[in-house]
Amino acid sequence: MHPSLLPDYQHLHSHAQRLLQCADALSHSVSKVEDSYWEHMAEQCIETLLLSDESSIIEQLFQYLNEHQLTEHLEIIASLLEGCSESISLEDAQGQRYDALLISIPITAWTRYSLPEGPMDSELTHALEQQLHQHVLAPKVRVALHPELLCFEDVPHNLHQARQLLESLAKQALGLHGKSTTKLPPRSQHPTLLADARFVLAVIAAPSGLPLFAWQQSKERALTKQVAILNTWQQHSQELFAGLFTGCQTEYWLPNAFHANNRVAEQHLRPLNLKATVTWLQTVAQVPKGQLTAILAACGQEQIEEYRIGFCVTDSDVVIHGCIWPLLDPDDQSDTLAQISELLKELDSGDVLLLPGLYEPEFCDDCETPYFPNPDAQLVHPEFPEQIDSDPPLLH
Structure with a gap:
């Protein structure tokens, strides 16, 4: 057997190094008994990290795993971290x-x-x-x-x-x-x-x-x-x-x-948010059915992380509202687009425009509002009509 070497990890914190070594051993283990041993060793290391709130060490380790595309190791460590943070044994x-x-x-x-x-x-x-x-x-x-x-x-x-x-x-x-x-x-x-x-x-x-x-x-x-x-x-x-x-x-x-x-x-929540946005624009903003244009833009740093959907009234380039559809699985891009398009069709929103390319997910520096795409292929601040009160009334 000729195991592949891990990329240099000596710069990581000692706890992160030990956790990485356990995950690497787990990835090569072929028996339940050995799995249990390495999981126990990893959990001991994780206990120390969780009790001391060393979140920066975990973030550094995840950054290393993403940079070197160590997907299997990342999944192992993420699963162990979640398990230890949400379950314990006590008397x-x-x-x-x-x-x-x-x-x-x-x-x-x-x-x-x-x-x-x-x-x-x-x-x-x-x-x-x-x-x-x-x-x-x-x-x-x-x-x-x-x-x-x-x-x-x-x-x-x-x-x-x-x-x-x-x-x-x-x-x-x-x-x-x-x-x-x-x-x-x-x-x-x-x-x-x-x-x-x-x-x-x-x-x-x-x-x-x-x-x-x-x-x-x-x-x-x-x-x-x-x-x-x-x-x-x-x-x-x-x-x-x-x-x-x-x-x-x-x-x-x-x-x-x-x-x-x-x-x-x-x-x-993703389809619910889209449904709520369209329904609200059709009722509160009184945009007739079929008179909205939905502009979709893929956003992310190096890969698609979310779709941003800007809404304009037909024949206008002013984005009056928008919503975000997080991409939970990068492998489901085509399914996601089909789901969004089908839902917009069911809601009778109007035209749908998909912009090519990958956009930086920008926010407003002043109010932190997400920017949404317009028909001119730009991410812009939504501008809701002044005559419409955009704040939902308090009922509870």
Whole structure:
């Protein structure tokens, strides 16, 4: 066997070097026993990084992996980092060991009004916890909810913050009182969006070796059981959150692991954001159906990272609004364009213009508004008509 050499990595921090070596060994391991050994060694290194909040070391390592296109190593390390930041094993006061997982309960929504956020009342949090036990979780699972409805900007921004919240809520779930409670960073100020996601975060904990979720103990195929649970969850969530999301069109997604569910929400939010934008322009701005021109531009640094969609009234080059469609998988460019085009056709928006080339994803220096493409193949600041109030009215 002649293994390929790793590009020079001596400039990396010693923890990053060790993590890279473990990932390289994992990429060549051919047995479960050896896999377990290298994963354990990598997790020990990751524990040190997460507890010390050495995010710059992780960023440096990811930069190295991207520069040298070490895709397999990057996937291994990213998976291990996510796993360690959202799951731990700990003991309760009686010495019983539990496996704890940070989960996310995503809600995607769009509205002409403002979307709710912030603290939830105790009655709602209690009802939500009961719904989790009744429909989603396995028996003997303990739960601790974070009692706020959060935006993307307000959930943990990095692996260290996710791990801190996990540990705090896990101790709460197991009744380990007298421990310091870690709070999320102060909620940020962010623009009001037509379509956005909201999250409830929680930690669930089960005795080690026992299942966390109901679909783990079913004799049915796990995916079949998940679909059935999702249908039930959506039905009951519509009733549970009806008072908070008045005037909103909402979609409720299955509670599951924190990082994976962030991606689920982002995936479902893309078409919802486009639909909300077109519908809003047709209703609030009173642009007749079929009288919009949608201009699509691929944006990114070295490869396509997102599509920016600027909207003009037909026969005008003034961009009155826009939305961003993140490209979650660079290999799905053609599928993404087909999906966008089909959705615009369904919405009867009007003409669609695709610009050639790759554009720098620019923002306004003053207000940080993204620039969107116009028919002249330029990214420009959107200029909404002055006679139309672009701020959604407050309903909640």
